[in-house]
Amino acid sequence: MTIHSVYEVTTIIKSTLTSSIALQNLFVQGEISNFSRPASGHLYFSLKDDKARLRVVMFAGSARYLQFLPSDGMRVIVRGSLDVFEKSGDYQLYAKEMQPDGIGALYLAFEQVKERLQKAGWFEADRKKAIPAFPKTIALITSGTGAAVRDMITTLNRRYPLATVRVVPVAVQGDEAPKQIAAAIDLVDRHLLADVMIVGRGGGSFEELFAFNTEIVATAIEKATIPVISAVGHETDTTISDFVADLRAPTPTAAAEIVSPDQTQLFAHILDAMQKLTSIVNRQNEQRQRTLERLINTPFFQEPMRLISRYHEYLDRQEVQMRDILRAQLYRRQKSLSFTETRLAKTNPYSRLMLIKSQLKNWEERLEKAKNQVVQSKEKHLVQRIDQLSLLNPLSVMQRGYAIVYNHANRAVISQHQLHPGEQIRVELVDGWLDCQVWGVYEREGREHDV
Incomplete structure (x- = not known):
């Protein structure tokens, strides 16, 4: 008894299918179902009839030559070969060509x-x-x-x-x-x-x-x-x-x-346009000729000097009017100038300048005096403030023999209750300090507080 593996059995079936000439160039008729076309371009679907179903694969290299787009429910005729897909053990038809069944592929593609x-x-x-x-x-x-x-x-x-x-x-x-x-x-x-x-x-x-x-x-x-x-x-x-x-x-x-x-129609159209254009030009020339004749018969062209003489007369009248206007304006300006000269004579600018100069000098003197008074008052006030600050200055007090005592916390000592015998203190003088130690603490009555 020979025992075969699954792969060996699948290989035997595959070899049997691929070695059969009848199964390598099949034409199969059926209806498409479960159609799919992934991004790879391969086509995967099944062919079915009322009794069986067959899995079909058409790779992208063959699918790109199709003249129509397959879809579910479409009846087609597929040419291909049977083979086994080892991983799943399924046998399937590997399609090479496909065309619609019952309708031309070209018309369907159209x-x-x-x-x-x-x-x-x-x-x-x-x-x-x-x-x-x-x-x-x-x-x-x-x-x-x-x-x-x-x-x-x-x-x-x-x-x-x-x-x-x-x-x-x-x-x-x-x-x-x-x-x-x-x-x-x-x-x-x-x-x-x-x-x-x-x-x-x-x-x-x-x-x-x-x-x-x-x-x-x-x-x-x-x-x-x-x-x-x-x-x-x-x-x-x-x-x-x-x-x-x-x-x-x-x-x-x-x-x-x-x-x-059509060049014949073009020539006819051009000829018709030329005739129309010629007619329009002739009419315009006739109108301009009549207008010119009418202008020639006008008084201007018959006696042009009469029209010119009329304008000469008009210009003469305008010249007389302009002279009268200029004389009147000149008279008014001269009268205004005389009035202004009279007012200026009554108001001597030099006298007004001298008066203003005297007033300015007076104001300068008063301003200088007021300034000196303010400065003296401020100086006196400043001296008083300096004296007051000197009285409050600790250094001034220390110059009279006083000193400032600081405890170990660097705080000023103002009472004997802040110190204890043996405590280190610092005595601040006007020109330096002393490191000292408390030997005793006494009340003002002179009795020792703590030994």
Whole structure:
């Protein structure tokens, strides 16, 4: 009897599953449940039907090629291989490809991208940029060899040869088409290579037009600062780029007609404008001619000296009035000056100055006398204060033979009750001190207090 470990049994099952060719390229049909997509980008879910359930793992490297977003309840067909996850002992399907069951993956991806961008507001009319009426440079982002580019160039040369046409050739179908179209839009916009750009191609199947339904192309159109016209397929074809672009044209040829004014209509418009301008100039010239003739017939132009003589007379009268006014003002000023001279003669400035000088001298003398009195009074008061302070000064008292006694706590002794025999004291004199010891303490009657 052979006894196996759990790991050995799991390894045998794993080897059996992986060695079976039939189990390494399975196509499994079922309904998605327990779908999850962590930050790693891997997909984890189960496929179920009414009888069984199978765990499925799709790693990020395979998941990034999906053209739709899986979700719970969606029926799909998955291609992959069976294997065992040793740690849990579960067998599961490792998916390589996945597509919707019963609906095309491309159409489902189209609907999902359309719904997501519509919720983001990319289809709103207020985000659309105006198409220039007279563009100087037009960029065509399309296939460089298709009929669409030839039709657009022919239409532009016929209708508006003044514009410069720049063709940016790209793949319009296949796996590389979305990246090339988005890069071309970014190139034209970043380097300002045109005033407007047409992005499109000729007709084709839904799959052939799908490059214009991808989110990378829609993002490039949305970010462009230059207006974009989408012209994909025929009038019945509708793509994501049609919704995001600033303007949708039913066909590439129609886009060329929209972006280019017809030179025949331009010439007719210019001719009509020139005729209107000529008519306006002629009317203005006629009006000015009539005005000039009317002025020539006026008295000023007929007899200009009469008008000048009238102004001469007016100036003469003004001159006489000005002279009279000046004489009157001069008379009033002379009279005022005479009155002022009379008042000054009555009031001699020199006498007033002498009087003021005498008053100032008198005030100076009185001020000096008052100052001396105040100083003497203050000096006398200061001497009195100094004498009073001298009486209170301990040094003055000590100069008469007195001393100050301090106990061991450095406090002045004023009574014999503060001391005890044998206690150290300090006697402060006027010019120094003495360290002493108390030999005895006595009352004033002369009897010893404490031995």
